[in-house]
Amino acid sequence: MTVATRELRASYAFIARNFALSRRYWGWELAFLVYALAGALAISFIGAAQQNPELTFSLIIGAVFWNYLSTVFSFIAETIAWERWEGTLEYTMMAPVRRSSQLLGSTMYAVMYGLVHTAIILVVLVAFFGLDLASANVPTAVVVMLVGSFSVIGIGTMAAILPLLYVERGAQMTFVLQSVILVVSGVYYPVEILPAWMQVLSKLSPATYILDGVRAGLLDGAPVSAVIGDIVPLAVMGAVLIPTGLWAFGQAERYAKRTGKLKRVG
Numbered sequence: 001m002t003v004a005t006r007e008l009r010a011s012y013a014f015i016a017r018n019f020a021l022s023r024r025y026w027g028w029e030l031a032f033l034v035y036a037l038a039g040a041l042a043i044s045f046i047g048a049a050q051q052n053p054e055l056t057f058s059l060i061i062g063a064v065f066w067n068y069l070s071t072v073f074s075f076i077a078e079t080i081a082w083e084r085w086e087g088t089l090e091y092t093m094m095a096p097v098r099r100s101s102q103l104l105g106s107t108m109y110a111v112m113y114g115l116v117h118t119a120i121i122l123v124v125l126v127a128f129f130g131l132d133l134a135s136a137n138v139p140t141a142v143v144v145m146l147v148g149s150f151s152v153i154g155i156g157t158m159a160a161i162l163p164l165l166y167v168e169r170g171a172q173m174t175f176v177l178q179s180v181i182l183v184v185s186g187v188y189y190p191v192e193i194l195p196a197w198m199q200v201l202s203k204l205s206p207a208t209y210i211l212d213g214v215r216a217g218l219l220d221g222a223p224v225s226a227v228i229g230d231i232v233p234l235a236v237m238g239a240v241l242i243p244t245g246l247w248a249f250g251q252a253e254r255y256a257k258r259t260g261k262l263k264r265v266g
Contacts, residue, residue: 014105076156140217154241
């Protein structure tokens with residue numbers, strides 16, 4: 001068996017393990033889905049109350065695609081927290097598996113889970129409000145999401161360090177980071193209405209460019225060439241954040257092992 005085959009099998013093992021955890025805690029999964037769905041409906045009804053179809057469509061896009069981005073981010077960022085909750089952190093970190101293989105498996109599961117989660121919400125929103133995609137350019141939205149997912153994965157990998165370094169409050173810190181990204185990224189409103197200093201932060205958030213590109217494709221029918229200004233920053237962010245995240249995670253892992261943080265549960 002080659003090294004590549006062995007590591008791919010290891011990544012698949014983490015996908016299977018995460019699926020088993022989701023199945024075991026199906027009650028929590030259902031609760032999170034209902035909560036996300038209720039939030040998406042509440043936001044979309046704001047547009048419907050204004051009797052503005054374009055605003056409603058824009059809010060639906062924000063709700064649907066933010067759900068995907070936040071789900072992927074949360075799953076990756078909580079990789080260490082899940083291990084600690086299950087009491088398997090020390091065993092996993094000491095196993096003869098490359099950390100990149102573990103993170104690859106967790107990332108692949110996060111993307112698949114996010115797509116299923118988001119598809120359910122999208123179906124429900126379409127049933128409630130209907131979506132006119134006659135003039136939409138769906139390939140543009142797909143390309144922007146694919147490119148943008150890499151940068152979100154990179155940020156999630158770096159956020160996963162927090163529960164590793166800060167046993168008592170690391171998981172809460174990842175939630176704070178996610179909340180900040182939500183506020184500055186123009187998920188439900190244009191970033192132009194933000195204070196100047198927050199607009200600077202919005203330019204550092206990949207979600208800003210993802211939502212801009214997706215809205216341009218679905219609302220305005222813009223081709224891929226028209227959203228290059230969003231795709232290029234996303235590609236650069238992904239190229240920088242993923243290797244940086246892997247390097248930083250490796251440094252944090254070595255520090256945690258040296259200081260005995262793997263054994264601690266609180």
